[in-house]
Amino acid sequence: MKSMNLFLRNRTVAKLSDVERARLEQAVTDRRRLPARATLLERGEALSHSTMLIAGFMIRYIDDLEGRRQIVAFHVPGDFVDLHGYPLKVLDHSIATLTQAQIATVPHAALKRLTDNDVEFARKLWASTLLDASTHREWLFRLGRLDAAGRVAHFLAETNARLGAIGLSDGTGYDLPITQTDLSEITGLTSIHVNRVLRMMREERVCTFRSSRVEIADLERLERIAQFDPTYLYLEADVAGTQSLDKEIRHG
């Protein structure tokens, strides 16, 4: 599989041309497989290349004093996991795999070469890092304004939409081989409480999360519980099985 096939797939901003995609592809110097739950980068390390996720799931996280981690980003195939490390040079967080993963590496020198000659391309890469920032903001909304059920539902709805955009969800379910503890580190809850929320969702026939798979029984209700409005993902309108709320509701 080409590494860059999924990058910015079905996004409304920063759409890459075939030429740009090919150039990025050529800049890949290394492809490899990472085991599950492996740390790729520690907070504070200097970077000389960036990582494209081709298959599997990765996270970015920050630890507190007791070593409990807060996951601040969740990555799906096609995500340029640490492209922001190119302009920033040092990262303020760590990066790890959640599942076994396949990655491709692009040296910063190559990115420099590509962007020095092509302002438009540089602007697209810039925009792609801002999509991550947009997702950060929605996560802030999630943690600051939603209760436990809303947070879990929001993550499941968001992941459904993102996976839909890359062909890994048809809107009725998707594979998600992560633990309830991972989910708790994403949602700022305890794994025990996540478990109770999941039971409630199962009993209420909203969705199930069992043996590494999410089955969505009632997408509309899931997204309502989550107050999910996919605007922030900048996805093409027809992508994914997302019902989405009538925009007026949220904007009203």
Add this chain to the structure above:
Amino acid sequence: MKSMNLFLRNRTVAKLSDVERARLEQAVTDRRRLPARATLLERGEALSHSTMLIAGFMIRYIDDLEGRRQIVAFHVPGDFVDLHGYPLKVLDHSIATLTQAQIATVPHAALKRLTDNDVEFARKLWASTLLDASTHREWLFRLGRLDAAGRVAHFLAETNARLGAIGLSDGTGYDLPITQTDLSEITGLTSIHVNRVLRMMREERVCTFRSSRVEIADLERLERIAQFDPTYLYLEADVAGTQSLDKEIRHG
């Protein structure tokens, strides 16, 4: 006052040269004053220019279904409030003033002109938007892992450090003309609980927040309660009155 004087002041990344600063200054087409609590931009609006905050405080926020807002970013003088609107074109959140504010406007056409001819400068602007993303991530940590006292303390410690970098805090106190309700919308708490936390901080002689002013009695304790580690701000080492934790503690 020159609009761009404070932009990226005392940051370790994306430091601007005098020439770059002057060019940005020349790109300013408009300066004006905004009243307190005025909305500058609504989520979803298309943008043709970006806003530099010169004086006062502004926020970016997302509303939930009941119209309660979650503040996702807090801006101090010298911040390019919506530079990310240049590559993104449409924003996923709203922007408003908290206090009376003074702003300068830079048209996107001018930004295009400046960056088309200067790749290095473009990369710096890119990096500056990534500093915001870094702050978003720390806020996720704050909401996901800290209790009420920690969250309030974290915001006060962060603001102390950021204001220190632009000469508006000497580490013992600073002006912060916002309400406890604003604070609650930043920290994801109720204003009543924020009030109780503030009382505790006052009684414990950590800091006071009264009549629009923060007085820090014990910065080290404030930062410990907040688990505050300013790495994510990418500030010059000697700036601000921040004590900061020994890095080893947090990284361990």
Add this chain to the structure above:
DNA sequence: CGACACGTTGAGATATATCAAACGTGGTGG
């Protein structure tokens, strides 16, 4: 088969929210 990681459940503790009311205080109009 046993070990280990992950999931599930219950009982009780605790942090934070909610509801209600009183208290400043600065600004405005009479």
Add this chain to the structure above:
DNA sequence: CCACCACGTTTGATATATCTCAACGTGTCG
């Protein structure tokens, strides 16, 4: 200059969501 109003702050009593601790269940893999 006073009276009043609006807004923000403060406090108390009570409700509730989530956490903590502890135990038990279940599937997978060596």
